Amino acid sequence: MILIDSRIAAASSDDLFEGGNTVAGWWKKLLRIDLSRKTITVEEVKDVVLKEYLGGSGFGAMWLYENTRPGVEPLSPDNAVVLAVGPLTGSRVYGTSRASMITRSPLTMTLFDSTCGGVFPTYFKRCGLDALIIQGASSKPVYIYLNEGCGEVLPAGDLWGLKTKEAVLELRKRHGFNCSAVAIGPAGENLVRMASIADDNGHAFGRGGVGAVLGSKKVKAIVASGTKTVEEAKPEKVDEMLENMKVRITWNPYLWGALRNLGTSALLTVINDWGLLPVMNFSEGFSESAEKLAGEELTKFVVGRRGCYNCPIACKRVTKIGETKGDGPEYESIVNLGSMLGISDLGDVIELNHLCNDLGLDTISMGGTLACLIELATLNKVNIDLMWGDSEKVKALIIETAYRRGIGNDVAEGSLRLARKYGMIEASVSVKGLEVPAYDPRGAFGMALSYATSYRGACHLRSWTISFEVIGTPNLVDRFSVLEKPALVKYTQDLAAVYDSLLVCKHFAVEFNEEPLSSLLSAVTGLDFSKEELLAAGERIWTIARLFNIREGFTGRDDVLPPKLQAPLTKGPIAGRVPPIQDMIKEYYSVRDWDSQGIPSRKLLDRLNLRCRL
Amino acid sequence: MIAEGIDKEVYEVLRGYASRIARRGYVTAHGGNLSIRSGNNMWITRHACSLEDLRVEDVVKVPVDRPSSRDVIASTETPVHREVYKRTSNLVVMHAHPPYTVAVSYFVDRLVPPDSEGYHVLRRVPIIEGRPGSAALASRVAEALRDSWAVVVRGHGVFASSKFIDHTYQVLCMVEHSAEIFYLKKVYEGSLKVKPVVPQEF
Numbered sequence: 001m002i003l004i005d006s007r008i009a010a011a012s013s014d015d016l017f018e019g020g021n022t023v024a025g026w027w028k029k030l031l032r033i034d035l036s037r038k039t040i041t042v043e044e045v046k047d048v049v050l051k052e053y054l055g056g057s058g059f060g061a062m063w064l065y066e067n068t069r070p071g072v073e074p075l076s077p078d079n080a081v082v083l084a085v086g087p088l089t090g091s092r093v094y095g096t097s098r099a100s101m102i103t104r105s106p107l108t109m110t111l112f113d114s115t116c117g118g119v120f121p122t123y124f125k126r127c128g129l130d131a132l133i134i135q136g137a138s139s140k141p142v143y144i145y146l147n148e149g150c151g152e153v154l155p156a157g158d159l160w161g162l163k164t165k166e167a168v169l170e171l172r173k174r175h176g177f178n179c180s181a182v183a184i185g186p187a188g189e190n191l192v193r194m195a196s197i198a199d200d201n202g203h204a205f206g207r208g209g210v211g212a213v214l215g216s217k218k219v220k221a222i223v224a225s226g227t228k229t230v231e232e233a234k235p236e237k238v239d240e241m242l243e244n245m246k247v248r249i250t251w252n253p254y255l256w257g258a259l260r261n262l263g264t265s266a267l268l269t270v271i272n273d274w275g276l277l278p279v280m281n282f283s284e285g286f287s288e289s290a291e292k293l294a295g296e297e298l299t300k301f302v303v304g305r306r307g308c309y310n311c312p313i314a315c316k317r318v319t320k321i322g323e324t325k326g327d328g329p330e331y332e333s334i335v336n337l338g339s340m341l342g343i344s345d346l347g348d349v350i351e352l353n354h355l356c357n358d359l360g361l362d363t364i365s366m367g368g369t370l371a372c373l374i375e376l377a378t379l380n381k382v383n384i385d386l387m388w389g390d391s392e393k394v395k396a397l398i399i400e401t402a403y404r405r406g407i408g409n410d411v412a413e414g415s416l417r418l419a420r421k422y423g424m425i426e427a428s429v430s431v432k433g434l435e436v437p438a439y440d441p442r443g444a445f446g447m448a449l450s451y452a453t454s455y456r457g458a459c460h461l462r463s464w465t466i467s468f469e470v471i472g473t474p475n476l477v478d479r480f481s482v483l484e485k486p487a488l489v490k491y492t493q494d495l496a497a498v499y500d501s502l503l504v505c506k507h508f509a510v511e512f513n514e515e516p517l518s519s520l521l522s523a524v525t526g527l528d529f530s531k532e533e534l535l536a537a538g539e540r541i542w543t544i545a546r547l548f549n550i551r552e553g554f555t556g557r558d559d560v561l562p563p564k565l566q567a568p569l570t571k572g573p574i575a576g577r578v579p580p581i582q583d584m585i586k587e588y589y590s591v592r593d594w595d596s597q598g599i600p601s602r603k604l605l606d607r608l609n610l611r612c613r614l
Numbered sequence: 615m616i617a618e619g620i621d622k623e624v625y626e627v628l629r630g631y632a633s634r635i636a637r638r639g640y641v642t643a644h645g646g647n648l649s650i651r652s653g654n655n656m657w658i659t660r661h662a663c664s665l666e667d668l669r670v671e672d673v674v675k676v677p678v679d680r681p682s683s684r685d686v687i688a689s690t691e692t693p694v695h696r697e698v699y700k701r702t703s704n705l706v707v708m709h710a711h712p713p714y715t716v717a718v719s720y721f722v723d724r725l726v727p728p729d730s731e732g733y734h735v736l737r738r739v740p741i742i743e744g745r746p747g748s749a750a751l752a753s754r755v756a757e758a759l760r761d762s763w764a765v766v767v768r769g770h771g772v773f774a775s776s777k778f779i780d781h782t783y784q785v786l787c788m789v790e791h792s793a794e795i796f797y798l799k800k801v802y803e804g805s806l807k808v809k810p811v812v813p814q815e816f
Contacts, residue, residue: 247745250748251690251745251746251747251748253661253685253686253688253690253692253747254686257681257685257686257692258683258685258686261681261685262681262683265683266683266685266686267683267686268683269682269683269684270683270684270686270687273684274671294683295683296682296683470687471661471686471687472660472661472662472663472687473661473662475662476644476661476662476663
């Protein structure tokens with residue numbers, strides 16, 4: 001531990017960073033920063049932890065469960081943030097430049113992991129670290145600077161108040177352009193419960209208010225500029241697998257056709273065709289004007305394409321509206337800032353998306369909460385003049401939210417708290433306080449179960465059954481069937497936990513299941529991982545996240561769909577459909593070996609080697 | 615999503631021929647695809663659907679002249695259908711994996727039908743190579759179909775195409791029938807160890 005007055009704290013102990021018994025893929029090292037005590041320490045991560053939790057979200061879930069006290073307030077110094085990469089990050093394996101940020105969410109109060117792509121994760125991994133842990137809180141604004149052999153906490157008084165992109169660009173000027181950074185914006189500084197953390201290219205740790213947690217610790221940004229080479233244990237095997245990956249990626253019509261040609265916005269037309277498009281706070285599932293928001297329309301605004309580091313697909317779109325250039329919007333943002341708010345002008349949606357990114361706001365929760373507010377306003381539950389489709393007022397509200405001004409102070413709390421305050425809780429379309437993303441689960445029953453049972457609330461990334469129920473990759477499953485969904489959701493959740501712990505882009509899950517992943521992991525690390533072991537790791541990670549939530553008072557009663565999604569639509573392709581959520585949850589608990597209250601059985605905990613962690 | 619009017623009629627026609635192709639055993643549970651062109655659009659069966667029992671939402675309408683966002687669920691072979699429509703004046707494309715044709719494709723570079731009906735209609739069926747759904751395959755198939763009613767992709771299946779759906783179906787069936795005759799003829803030649811008698815008037 002080293003304290004240096006001119007900085008705020010720094011660690012530069014070469015023997016700790018450089019030494020030790022590493023395994024290819026993992027450095028077996030984490031950096032722990034306690035901002036209250038102004039200390040930085042380097043710690044070794046045990047082999048068994050890496051084998052059982054893999055890295056990323058898995059490692060973070062385990063660490064938080066074991067190292068935070070029950071009842072920890074998300075925005076208090078007692079909460080911790082884990083930033084972790086995976087064993088494949090920084091290797092040559094495609095789609096692996098990703099990092100996960102794990103903490104207790106101020107929006108959902110659950111365990112929360114939010115992942116981000118770009119180049120930042122690779123620079124972070126090249127610092128020689130698997131994880132960074134931030135505890136305590138600083139009294140003044142700071143940022144964290146990392147490179148190989150050095151971790152520093154530096155003053156950020158001059159950065160406080162800057163928007164995300166401004167802060168990141170300033171830091172890259174300061175530290176040279178051979179680095180990357182992620183920063184909070186005004187929303188994170190003002191503890192907005194849906195604040196994100198973003199880089200300068202539109203990649204973000206988006207959901208769950210992780211930006212507010214950094215804001216509560218007065219951490220403006222994290223800069224990484226590592227250059228260490230990530231070793232591969234069997235490079236010739238990796239070569240062979242990369243060839244195979246190339247073939248499969250270019251063959252897959254979703255990855256190489258839709259994503260490469262149009263980005264994620266390619267989904268919108270089909271989702272609308274099938275009646276799954278959230279319109280005006282889920283009051284409809286189909287919009288006649290959806291074509292105006294579709295991928296083809298977006299190409300009129302596109303001025304470039306971008307990908308994460310070492311990704312051949314490059315699904316991101318750079319758009320320009322007026323004189324302003326920015327990244328995205330992605331499909332989810334188009335829906336939640338477009339059809340969800342009754343806005344059908346894509347130019348307006350692009351502008352709102354850029355605004356959210358700059359202010360450091362999660363576009364999904366922002367849109368979901370504004371949709372809730374508009375519904376409250378149109379029903380005279382809240383005294384403001386606001387109608388569907390008024391993009392100018394929406395723009396003003398986004399700014400008010402980021403700075404917690406006027407009604408924006410209520411919006412900053414998220415839709416659940418907002419709706420509760422104004423006496424109409426059903427206006428919040430959320431699960432565990434997390435706003436439902438851009439697929440109406442009344443048209444895809446797997447998504448209904450997925451939303452209801454996700455440990456972090458309504459999330460499409462923890463089990464994207466749309467790939468089975470709509471896209472048909474890797475298989476096509478009847479979207480209204482019930483029988484297969486509990487097992488499908490469990491499988492996809494466990495696989496998603498593996499993806500978020502190895503840190504592989506989820507888009508790849510439409511083509512690569514646990515089998516190629518286990519081969520890739522074995523080739524990079526040199527350790528033998530069977531596909532069964534990998535899925536068991538996913539189940540273990542999912543279960544420890546469940547245990548964290550149970551510790552914080554969550555029960556089976558929280559595994560529900562919001563009232564609005566349990567009532568049928570009266571028109572459109574899915575009129576009259578309602579997912580039989582209770583039946584599916586009952587079967588899901590059984591498939592998971594949880595009791596009727598959703599508590600994991602002792603037998604399961606033994607099987608997953610989790611009893612010792614209770 | 616198929617709604618009313620012509621969309622519904624197209625669906626019913628496609629459903630009928632899809633079912634016939636499946637009943638003949640030319641596709642496995644979720645294999646094969648077919649499309650009909652009208653103007654600058656085509657209706658094509660979706661990726662991973664079952665031709666045995668085509669549902670309304672298994673038919674997707676996409677433009678011919680460019681990729682579209684609906685391609686995300688359209689058949690993997692959509693680029694091939696699109697290229698055929700761009701380079702020919704055909705209005706129907708059918709793709710199936712009939713077993714005799716696929717088997718024969720491993721042994722010859724073109725299929726010359728040994729039966730008289732097949733020979734008079736098809737003359738010869740080129741056999742090409744290519745990865746399913748790839749741009750290279752799309753180009754080779756489209757080029758072959760400029761001069762032929764059908765083309766075989768080695769180890770994969772048949773693309774048949776013409777202006778009329780029933781004619782296209784007839785061609786598809788004829789290719790498989792000729793391949794079966796070809797196979798049986800070779801088997802008998804081998805097992806009976808006698809030269810076949812060639813018909814004097816073919």
